[in-house]
Amino acid sequence: xxxxxxxxKGVNIPIKGKAEQLIGNADNAKVYAIKPTDFPGLFPKLHxxxxxEVKAGDPLIYSKDxxxxxxxxxxxxxxxxxxxxxxxxxxxxxxxxxxxISYRAFPxxxxxxxxxxxxxxxxxxxxxxxxxxQRPYGTVASPDDTPKSIxxxxxxxxxxxxxxDFVVHGQAKLFQTGIDAIRKLTDGKVHLTVTGMSTPxxxxxxxxxxEIHKIHGPHPAGNVGYHIHKIDPIVRxxxxxxxxxxxxxxxxxxxxxxxxFDATRIIAFGGPEVKNxxxxxxxxxxxxxxxxxxxxxxENVRYISGNPLTGSRIDKDGFLGYYDQEFSVxxxxxxxxxxxxxxxxxxxxxxxxxxxxxxxxxxxxxxDTNMHxxxxxxxxxxEYEKVxxxxxxxxxxxxxxxxxxxxxxxxLGIYELVEEDMALCEVVCTSKIPVQETLxxxxxxxxxxxG
Amino acid sequence: xxxxxxxxxxxxxxxxxxxxxxxxYPLFDGFKTFAFVPEHTAHTGAHIRDxxxxxxxxxxxxxxxxxxxxxxxxxxxxxxYLALGLAGEMSFxxxxxxxxxxxxxxxxxxxxxxxxxxxxxxxYKGHQINEGYLVTGMLIPLIMPVDLPLWMLxxxxxxxxxxxxxxxxxxxxxxxxxxxxxRVFAFFAYPTYMSGDKVWIxxxxxxxxxxxxxxxxxxxxxxxxxxxxxxxxxMDMFMGFIPGSVGETSTLMILIGAxxxxxxxxxxxxxxxxxVLGALAMGGIFNVFAEYAISPEQQAFMAVPAWQQLILGGFxxxxxxxxxxxxxxxxxxxxxxxxxxxxxxxxxxxRVFNPxxxxxxxxxxxxxxxxxxxxxxxxxxxNIKRRMKRAQVQTANA
Numbered sequence: 001x002x003x004x005x006x007x008x009k010g011v012n013i014p015i016k017g018k019a020e021q022l023i024g025n026a027d028n029a030k031v032y033a034i035k036p037t038d039f040p041g042l043f044p045k046l047h048x049x050x051x052x053e054v055k056a057g058d059p060l061i062y063s064k065d066x067x068x069x070x071x072x073x074x075x076x077x078x079x080x081x082x083x084x085x086x087x088x089x090x091x092x093x094x095x096x097x098x099x100x101i102s103y104r105a106f107p108x109x110x111x112x113x114x115x116x117x118x119x120x121x122x123x124x125x126x127x128x129x130x131x132x133x134q135r136p137y138g139t140v141a142s143p144d145d146t147p148k149s150i151x152x153x154x155x156x157x158x159x160x161x162x163x164x165d166f167v168v169h170g171q172a173k174l175f176q177t178g179i180d181a182i183r184k185l186t187d188g189k190v191h192l193t194v195t196g197m198s199t200p201x202x203x204x205x206x207x208x209x210x211e212i213h214k215i216h217g218p219h220p221a222g223n224v225g226y227h228i229h230k231i232d233p234i235v236r237x238x239x240x241x242x243x244x245x246x247x248x249x250x251x252x253x254x255x256x257x258x259x260x261f262d263a264t265r266i267i268a269f270g271g272p273e274v275k276n277x278x279x280x281x282x283x284x285x286x287x288x289x290x291x292x293x294x295x296x297x298x299e300n301v302r303y304i305s306g307n308p309l310t311g312s313r314i315d316k317d318g319f320l321g322y323y324d325q326e327f328s329v330x331x332x333x334x335x336x337x338x339x340x341x342x343x344x345x346x347x348x349x350x351x352x353x354x355x356x357x358x359x360x361x362x363x364x365x366x367x368d369t370n371m372h373x374x375x376x377x378x379x380x381x382x383e384y385e386k387v388x389x390x391x392x393x394x395x396x397x398x399x400x401x402x403x404x405x406x407x408x409x410x411x412l413g414i415y416e417l418v419e420e421d422m423a424l425c426e427v428v429c430t431s432k433i434p435v436q437e438t439l440x441x442x443x444x445x446x447x448x449x450x451g
Numbered sequence: 452x453x454x455x456x457x458x459x460x461x462x463x464x465x466x467x468x469x470x471x472x473x474x475x476y477p478l479f480d481g482f483k484t485f486a487f488v489p490e491h492t493a494h495t496g497a498h499i500r501d502x503x504x505x506x507x508x509x510x511x512x513x514x515x516x517x518x519x520x521x522x523x524x525x526x527x528x529x530x531x532y533l534a535l536g537l538a539g540e541m542s543f544x545x546x547x548x549x550x551x552x553x554x555x556x557x558x559x560x561x562x563x564x565x566x567x568x569x570x571x572x573x574x575y576k577g578h579q580i581n582e583g584y585l586v587t588g589m590l591i592p593l594i595m596p597v598d599l600p601l602w603m604l605x606x607x608x609x610x611x612x613x614x615x616x617x618x619x620x621x622x623x624x625x626x627x628x629x630x631x632x633x634r635v636f637a638f639f640a641y642p643t644y645m646s647g648d649k650v651w652i653x654x655x656x657x658x659x660x661x662x663x664x665x666x667x668x669x670x671x672x673x674x675x676x677x678x679x680x681x682x683x684x685x686m687d688m689f690m691g692f693i694p695g696s697v698g699e700t701s702t703l704m705i706l707i708g709a710x711x712x713x714x715x716x717x718x719x720x721x722x723x724x725x726x727v728l729g730a731l732a733m734g735g736i737f738n739v740f741a742e743y744a745i746s747p748e749q750q751a752f753m754a755v756p757a758w759q760q761l762i763l764g765g766f767x768x769x770x771x772x773x774x775x776x777x778x779x780x781x782x783x784x785x786x787x788x789x790x791x792x793x794x795x796x797x798x799x800x801x802r803v804f805n806p807x808x809x810x811x812x813x814x815x816x817x818x819x820x821x822x823x824x825x826x827x828x829x830x831x832x833x834n835i836k837r838r839m840k841r842a843q844v845q846t847a848n849a
Contacts, residue, residue, distance in 0.1 A: 013499065159499070235842035308498040330499070333492055336456060340488030341506035348502025354511045354715040355502040369492040373504020374484060376581060377623030380508060381782040382719060391838065393783065396831055411835045419496070428501045430508055431623075436496035 004196055005230050007217035009389040011424065013159040013349055015308065016364040017277045017328075019268040021166050024278040026293070029286040031080070033092040033319040034060055034071050037312075039130065040440060041139050041447065044071075044090050052079045057104035057126055057261035060093045068143055071322075072127025074263040074284045076102045092319065095285075103260035111181035111256050119184040123252065126261045130322065131248035132185075135225065135234055135241045137447050138418035147242040149188035149232045154204045154246050155195045155215055157222035158307040158420075162268035162325040164222075164246055165201035166279065171250050172203045178253030183209050185242070193227045204246075220389065225421040229390050234415045237450050247325060251284075267320065271308070271329040272366035273301045286320050288327050296329050302369050304328040309423040310436070333370025341373065348372060351386060351428050376431040387424040392416065394425050398435065401442030406449045409442050418443070459483055477573040481580035509585040511717050515708035516589050516772065520558075522704040523697040524550030527597050530652040530694050536663040553653060554697055557592035560601050564608045565591075572617050583622030583629075583778075584612070590630035590772060593698025594765065594813075595637065596650040603641050607633040627820045628779045631813055638813070646809075648673055651694035670694045672764035672802070676809040679751025688762045699768040702761070709771040718775040721784065722791035726770035727761060729795025734760040737803055752803055760799050769812035770795065779820040783830040790826055794819045 036044035043064040048054060055076045062070040075097040083092040106126055111119055120143050123129045132141040141147070154164045168175060183190055189211050194200035196214030204212065213231060215221050224243045228234065234241060247265045254262050263284035270277035275295050288303055304311035306324040320327065337343070344356040347365055357365070384394040392413040400408035419436040426435035459482075465472050466479040483489075485506075493500055528546030532538045565588045573580045591608060615632030616625040638645045648669035654662050667674075667682075671693050674681035683693050691701025699705075712718025734757025741753035761767060774780060774794045781790035794815050802811030 015499065233841055235838065302492075302498060304498055310496075311498065313498070328498075334490045336487035336490045338455070338487055341504055342510055346502075349499065350502040352501070352503045352508075352716050354507055354717060357502070367499045369498050369500075370488075371491045371493055371500050372488060372502045373500075373506065374489065374491065374579060376505045376579075377621070379505060379583070379623045379778055380717070381777040381780070382784060382787070383716075385784055391834065393831055393834060395782065396827075411838075412831070413838060423497050426497045427499060428503075430501070430503050430505055432500065432504065434495050 005193070005213060005215045005217075005221075005227070006196075007215075007221050007226070007389040009386060010157075010218040010220055011351055011387050011428075012157065012218045013309075013367070013427070014362075014364050015159045015272065015349070016366050017271040017274050018160060019162070019270040019277040019279050019326075021163065022278045023266065024269070024276070024280050026280050027290040029097070029282065029288075029290050031094055031096055031287045031317075031319075032073070032075050032077075032283060032285040033083075033094045033287070034073070034285055035092045035319060035321060036061060036071075036090050037092075038322040039140055040137070041444065046082065046090075046093070048079045048093070050079055050082055053077070054079060054095065055104040056101050056263075057106070059127065060095075061090075063140070066142065068124055069129055069140060070124065070127060071130060072104075072261055074261070074286075094319075103262065106255060106259045106261070108259040109256055111177065111184060114181075114184065116184045119181050122255065123181070126255050128248070128252050128255055128261065131244045131252065132242050133244065133323075135228060135243065135418070136415035137443050139447070141240075141242050145240050147186050147188070147240045150182055150186050150190045150242045150244070151193070151224050151228055151231075152182075152190065152210075152244055152246055152249060153193050153222055153224035153227060154200065155193055155222035156325075157217075157219035158309055158423075159219070160268065160270045160307050160326055160328050161222070162266065162279070165195070165198075165204075167266040167268075167325065168201060168203045168246050168250060170203075171253075172206060174250045174253035174257060175203050175246070176207055176253070177257045178249035178251070179207055179210060181252055181256055182244070182249065188232070191227065191231055193222075193224070195222075217389075220387075220421060220424060223421055225417060226389055229416050237410065237415070239415075245323065245325065265320075265325060267324075268326040269295075269328075270326065271304075272368075273298050273329040273331055282320065284320065284322065287317060288314065288319070289317050291327060292316070292329075298331060300332050300334070302330050302332050304330065308367070309427065310420045331366070331368040333368030335370075337370075349427075351383070352430075371432055373430075373432055375433065378431055378433065380430040383428050383430060384425040387428055388422070390416065390421065394422060397442075398433065398438055401438050401445070404445060406446055409446055410450065414439075414442055414446055456487060459486065474574060477578060477580055478570055481570070481573070484579075505582045506585075508717055509582040511715050512586045512712065512772070513589050515711040515718075516586075516593065516698070518704040518707045519593060519698040519701065519768065520554070520589070521547075522691055522701045523593060523699075524554045526550065526691055526700055527553050527653065527697065529692065531654070534652050534654050534662055534666050534668070535656065535660050537660070553597050554592060556601060557595065557597075557599075557604055557697070558589070560604050561591045561608055562588040564605045565612050568609060568612045568617070572621065576621075578621065581622035583616070587611070587629045587633075591633045594630065594634050594696050594768065594773075596645060596696055597653050598650050599637065599641075599644050603637055603644060606640075607637040610636045623778055625778055626824075627817055628773055628776045631773055631817055631820075634813055635817060638810075646673075651696075668694060670764065670809075672809045675752050675755060675763070676802070677748065679748040685759055685762065688759070696765060696768075699765040702767045705767045705771050712771065712775065718771065719777070719780070719787055719791075721787040722775045722780055722794070723770055725788045725791025726774055726795035726798075729792035729797075730760055730766060730770075730799050731757045731795070732792075733796045733799035734758070737799070749803070760802070764802065764812065765810055766795075766798055766802075766812045769798065769816055773812075774816050774819070779823065781823040781826045781830075783827050786823070786826040786830045789830075790819055790823055793822070 047059040059070040077097040081094040134141040196216040305321040397412040528549035611633035615629040737753040744750040797815035798812040
């Protein structure tokens with residue numbers, strides 16, 4: 001049974017460099033990394049030391065708050081560096097990969113024949129557990145919780161986002177196996193949201209044991225937070241929903257069907273600075289370096305793991321984030337612009353018609369990272385609401401976060417949001433308020449005070 | 452441009468931390484960012500940002516005010532020569548020139564005094580200079596009578612910027628619209644210069660000139676409030692060939708500004724539209740009950756067709772440019788409908804019921820500025836209740 005969701009509030013940012021639907025050839029990355037910074041609120045502890053040899057699926061780090069939750073190595077090889085930042089904060093565990101990956105062996109089992117406890121145990125020991133994230137707060141799920149439902153968004157509407165139909169192509173069997181395992185985790189439903197704007201992939205349409213919903217409209221139509229908001233919202237403290245990405249369902253499927261932690265993903269590599277944007281096959285935590293060869297010539301660029309709205313900035317030899325399915329390359333907009341605030345338009349995106357880009361609506365823009373202005377107090381009203389489809393007051397919520405009024409944050413709906421849901425608000429903000437950072441501060445505070 | 456950029460950068464060390472003029476950094480930064488949008492790149496969150504900023508927002512509003520300003524200058528000259536019986540001999544340029552000589556000093560004083568205070572506060576607080584005054588500084592001269600002495604204008608500006616804005620924390624924090632705060636201050640502090648029938652038209656005469664017989668300097672609105680009739684036709688009022696505050700007379704020019712604001716999305720069409728609806732509602736009610744008014748003058752004023760109330764006095768200017776100020780208006784979308792409607796409703800009510808204050812729109816907007824947070828509060832509470840209700844529905848279904 002499928003239900004349709006339509007949104008009108010939102011916008012597709014017409015950025016140049018969307019990946020063509022081809023799998024490109026590139027050398028395998030030599031170095032891989034697990035970055036504890038990908039997980040908000042995580043306090044990581046080490047299972048390994050520099051110089052240790054690991055197999056794919058061997059644990060690298062675990063969480064101090066719940067030592068059952070562990071992260072395993074995507075490749076076999078040698079732990080070459082534990083990278084640390086200020087105050088010895090752990091930034092990355094880097095592994096130099098063997099030429100041939102050898103896998104730690106797990107039993108091959110049909111998840112349908114297992115009980116919940118066995119599935120949880122397998123997911124935890126293989127390192128697949130952190131693929132499951134919970135709402136509220138967007139943190140790694142806790143094995144002690146039973147979510148009221150699980151959501152998998154099979155639509156990606158973000159600019160330069162990896163096409164979720166393309167990346168699962170031909171993997172229906174593994175996907176179904178993964179779903180079978182995930183179904184064990186909840187007493188409620190598993191919701192799959194697929195695109196309603198074109199024919200969704202067979203992989204999703206033929207999946208059994210799930211409820212399928214179609215979604216229409218511009219970004220953030222593909223954001224799982226919006227689907228939860230419409231289908232099975234989190235209203236009170238204590239209600240929990242889990243989410244994960246379709247490609248990670250396949251990794252879980254592979255774990256049960258083939259008995260190994262093979263974290264292969266299809267990654268979109270795009271952006272205005274990439275010569276031939278396309279997809280590549282790679283592993284979780286891969287280094288970006290092999291993809292850059294002959295593709296990026298400009299030196300003054302920003303490398304991003306993820307899409308330009310929510311991704312994190314990485315170095316030229318940086319790594320793919322744990323949940324990311326894209327590498328994006330944008331020019332750094334670090335040039336002052338003479339009377340830029342009065343110039344009619346140019347190469348800028350805007351939802352306001354005071355920037356004359358709207359005269360050419362079809363044009364794809366080579367957007368850069370310039371702020372186009374300085375941070376100010378909230379002045380303009382009603383602009384977040386144009387790109388924010390939730391039945392939530394975004395500005396009022398942010399203000400309650402700024403004054404640290406936890407009770408008000410709770411009432412205004414902070415449980416239903418994570419950073420990506422408000423990313424467009426940040427993009428369109430006239431006052432250049434750091435929306436995503438503020439929201440995360442609010443989430444951290446709410447988690448601390450309300451649990 | 453590179454040359455200018457380098458020249459400016461040369462002065463950087465003087466103003467940076469430890470520099471000789473470190474304290475003046477906000478001022479320096481203000482000028483620098485005025486000339487160049489800075490090279491800042493997104494450091495947290497989204498890596499791409501919208502091309503709009505507060506400077507562009509403010510300059511768009513100023514551009515939307517330009518038609519009203521230019522027409523206002525022409526009309527100052529036209530009304531002057533009309534009063535002297537010379538209108539027939541004067542060209543378009545003569546009118547504009549006379550008006551410019553009268554109006555531009557007001558603009559200069561408004562910007563000069565206001566920006567000086569603004570800069571002073573920024574230096575004192577060590578904040579960056581905010582763009583809010585760019586619009587306020589243009590609005591103030593446009594809502595004042597042409598013959599207001601410049602020192603009174605300056606005092607009003609000082610009051611508006613300090614009491615209306617800075618004590619609350621500057622741009623974005625004020626409760627009342629700063630430009631209207633200036634006007635309401637002048638209105639109550641210097642009533643003889645702000646109302647009546649002597650102030651709207653400059654009647655200074657040179658040698659050999661004299662005011663024509665039977666001249667009345669009253670505005671159309673003033674006429675109606677006092678006598679119930681006016682010599683001006685609806686067309687005159689729409690086009691703006693009537694006495695009044697500098698920028699408020701021409702509904703046509705204000706509509707051009709409204710078009711710019713609505714097209715760019717910078718002014719809220721909801722507030723404007725709701726304001727017009729509110730005024731028509733109140734005007735309509737008056738039309739129905741006109742015959743029950745106590746005096747014949749008021750009967751006549753109440754009988755003025757509701758649509759004509761829209762082109763009288765400062766209503767159009769207030770609704771388009773003042774009530775839409777996003778900081779002092781309601782901030783929720785539903786709140787904007789309520790706020791706008793009540794602005795229009797009260798504007799006409801105050802105008803008709805209290806002939807002492809024919810400029811009802813000023814008091815109506817200020818009143819609604821004060822109520823805007825309350826309106827928002829109830830809109831937000833309704834949202835919270837609705838969201839909580841989903842919990843009950845869910846449990847009922849389960």
